[in-house]
Amino acid sequence: MEAVGQSARTAVRVEGLWKRFGEQVAVAGVDLEIPAGRFIGLVGPNGAGKTTTLSMVTGLLRPDTGRVLIGGHDVWQDPAAVKARIGVLPEGLRMFERLSGRELLAYTGRLRGLPGEEVDKRATQLLDVLDLAGSQHKLVIDYSTGMRKKIGLAAALLHNPEVLFLDEPFEGVDPVSAQTIRGVLERYTASGATVVFSSHVMELVESLCSWVAVMAGGRIRAHGPLADVRGDAATLQDAFLELVGVRGAADGDSLDWLGGGAR
């Protein structure tokens, strides 16, 4: 199918996305134009709608209304073209746990239609870079949380996608592994690819991302280059608290029974 008209530098276009779960409106009209070749952060408080949005954007969950274009292809009209262009590391990743890390990559690569030799080569390099070579023959079920994130990332990168979506990629990952993941992702975006990731960790988003979208209550509250979203605030965290309207409510003043001697 032909790519629908879209600027060459837009990686993902989201138009009028809505999702309800019964009475609960999880995503309430999201429009976004995500630039290519950048590190994009999607931030928001718990329940803001980040996971639901990313699930719809990556074709895992059908929106009630709205559409998503990736590389000009409609996620729901042209899923094969989109799936060839994206890599996804979803939250609570489910994997084939009775395979070893190496087998998981071999299987994923063949599913992606890569020749066996190429899969072997890429898998060896990814396992090395992500410091998983020593555990490549262990079953994924025996991997730690951080190792699971890393093997999931390797599987998502194997076919060299144009856009990589990561839901909380650094959660449960130790600082050394986080630095490794960061290095891999920086190299990947430097080559023109796009990384979209969700996180609660504002310092991380501030240090990694050049473009951010702030979500709260199912809507985008601000989006654009990091400096624009931060505005006059000292940190992205301050700008974020201002935007989501929790300044002053978060200091726990009402918990006057907590601590002290009133037991």
Ligand SMILES: Nc1ncnc2c1ncn2[C@@H]1O[C@H](COP(=O)(O)OP(=O)(O)OP(=O)(O)O)[C@@H](O)[C@H]1O
């Ligand atoms: N399958 C579901 N059924 C019912 N409600 C859901 C479902 N998935 C999400 N929701 C609701 O939609 C809202 C948005 O949830 P979502 O998981 O997208 O938020 P989030 O920003 O990713 O939150 P967190 O940072 O805590 O992971 C929440 O109120 C959540 O309870």
